[in-house]
Amino acid sequence: MMPTTLIIEDDESIALLIGRTIASMGGSTAIAKSKSEALTLLSQHAIGLILLDLGLPDGDGKELIKMLRPTNTTPIIVISARSDEKEIVTSLDWGADDYVTKPFSIHELMARVRSVQRRLVAPVAIEKLSYCNALSLDHESHTAFLHSEPLKLTPTEFSLLAYLMLHPNRVLTHAQLLREVWGIGYQQEMQYLRTYINILRKKIEPNPTQPHYIRTEMGIGYRFYCHFEK
Amino acid sequence: MIQRSYFLALLLLLGITLVSQLFRTQLELINIALIHMVPIITIALRGNMRATMLITTLSVVLFDLLYVPPQYSFNVHDLIYIWSFILFYVVGYIITLQAQRIHAHEIKTMLLNTLSHDLKTPLSSILGNASLLLSQPKLDATTQHESLSNLYESAQRMDRLIATLLDNARLQHQQTALPKEWCDIEDLVGVAIAEFHSIEKRKRLHVHVDTPMTLFWGDGALLTRLLVNLMDNAFKYSYASRPILLRLSSTPQTIELSLCNSCAPLAQKELDAMFGHFYRLDNTADISGNGIGLAICKEIVQAHTGTIQAYNRHDGICIDVTLPLLRHPIDAIKALS
Structure with missing residues (x-):
């Protein structure tokens, strides 16, 4: 059975819609309906997942993330108005697991919920091989294949693809990618990230201007999309 | 439009010169000076500063040459006339400014009208379909599905309009400091295409990247809106199911975008007016879009100091956008190796 999902949302019709779907x-x-109510419920019930609207009547939703992390590791999906890119990035930095923007489709939200839950059941194990559709990547021998043909990748291109493939279907912020692939001190070097994502797309995407694998999250980061998650 | 006001001004100048010359013995110099204000005021009321200044100069030159002693010379004996020349410019300047303010007010009123129309149309479809579904629970499956699809489509239309409006508001408030970042135009094209949920539309859009694209220093969200609005417009006014072609290229100084569709040619006047505020082809009553889409495109391009223009091609219309590179990206590949 799925553990209880806590919906923190002051708009009743949206809370009801999400509740019904789950x-x-x-x-x-x-x-x-508020931050204080959420804290009460969190102390009384075993909560397996939190859906958090950032605009709450009694204060900023992301403060709640700050209060919970790092002691509470319950996955959090943030729900936000679309113009709040900075808010979303901050929420992710503070430990939220993913986000959707209003108006969101319920399919989209449920896909995020499933993706977060899958990660929970089987946390990313460092395995020798990553697969996604026609792509495969060998972390030990540093080789990648598309339709079984070896891909010619530079070390940076390989590291970027490897990191993306190790974190499928989840949002990876610009700063996170730069830190993890290029290293500490590169968080502001957006030019590198943009250039290498472009090169990588040309090498792995069937149609680079309508990318299938590496999807852009405007103002936030990228998401490696993979239907058949390993 | 501007050519016409120049023509009118020249006609007026000719007219007053004729009148002043005919009655010069009866008229005092002060009256002739006042008559020379007429073309200045007429043109200034149109709110174009350049035209006003040009006409003022012509008027001053004519007045000085023909009436201020010594006649038929640019010399001025009495310095008091210099003051009257300055006054000519001041009057022209002030009236032009006022005219511009009135014009801006008219635009605001039109914006409000267009908005209420464009928001209320999808809203009434949402309300209508929702109340139909509520009041008639036993509708047959086809009607029910049709009604729900209408609801969904109308909601999406409203969503897109609101996004456009929010971007417009951002443009108005932050003209001086857009949140610029390094943008990969190809990436933005992908994001823009993803906004169209119809597979059929996505298939109709062909993207050609003619040269490797340099990164562009700009506001990614607004540039995406530019692409979405241009694509939306190209689809809306194209012959059904004909392809839309988007070409991207970059030169050492600029980024070039060109979007072409297939449709009947437009008159030059219509092409010029296309990016004006709230311009719509023919009647405004039943066009599914909104009149502000292309006007906002122009504002976004201007906010990036670029140019946008539309022209007829042999079998359709193209819109070209040129964005100058104000900052040059480092060569990320070289920098790292």
């Missing part, structure tokens, strides 16, 4: 998938939900 219920139809066999999950149970609790609804909190």
Whole structure:
């Protein structure tokens, strides 16, 4: 059985819609209309997932993330108005696991929920090989293949693709990618990231201007999209 | 439009010169000076500073040459006339400024009208379909599905309009300091295409990248809106199911975008007016889009000090955008190796 999902959202119709959808998938939900209500519910119930609207009547939603992390590791998906890119990036930096923007489709939200839950059940194990559709990548021998043909990648291109493939279907912020692939001190070097994503797309995407694998999250980062997650 | 006001001004100048010359013995110099204000005021009311200044200069020159002693010379004996020349410019300047303010006010009123129309149309479809579904629970499956699809489409239309409006508001408030970042135009094209949910539309759009693209220092969200609006417009006014072609290229100084569709040619007047505020082809009543899409495109391009223009091609219309590179990116590949 799915653990209880806590929906922290002050708009009743949206909370109800999300609640109904999760219920139809066999999950149970609790609804909190404010930050204080959320804290009460969190102390009383075993919560497996938090859906958090950033605009709450009694204060900023992302403060809640700060209060919970790092002691509480319950996955958090942030729900936000679309113009709040900075808010989203801050939330992710403070430990949120993913986000959706309003108006979101319920399919999109549920895909995020499933993706977060899958990570929870099987945390990313460092395996020798990563697969995604026609792509495969060998972390030990530093080689990658597309349709079984070896890809010609420079070391930086390989590291970027390897990091993306190790974190499929989750949002990776610009700063995070730069830090993890290029190293500490490169967080501001957006030019590198843009250039290498462009090169990588040309090498792995069937149609680079309508990318399938490496999807852009405007103002936030990138997401490696993979249907058949390893 | 501007050519016409120049023509009118020249006609007026000719007219007043004729009148002044005919009645010069009866008229005092002060009256002739006042008559020379007429073309200045007429043109200034159109709110174009350049035209005003040009006409003022012509008027001053004519007045000085023909009436201020010594006649038929640019010399001025009495310095007091220099003051009257300055006054000519001051009057022209002030009236032009006022005219511009009135014009801006008219635009605001039009914006409000267009907005209420464009927001209320999808909203009434949403309300209508929702109340139909609520009041008639036993609708047959086809009607129900049709009604729900209408609801969904209208909501999406409203969503796109609101996004455009929010971007417009951002443009108005932050003209001086857009949040610029390094943008990969190809990446933005991908994001823009993803906004179109219809597979059919995505297939119709062909993207050609003619040269390797340099990174561009700009506001990514606004540039995406530019692309979405241009694509939306190209689809809307194209012959059904004909391809839309987007070409991208970059030169050492600029980024060039060109979007072409297939449709009947437009008159030059219509092409010029296309990017004006709230311009719509023909009647405004039943066009599914909004009149502000292309006007905002122009503002976004201007905010990046670029140019945008539309022209007829043999079988359709192209819109070209040129964005100058104000900052040059480092060669990321070289820098790292």
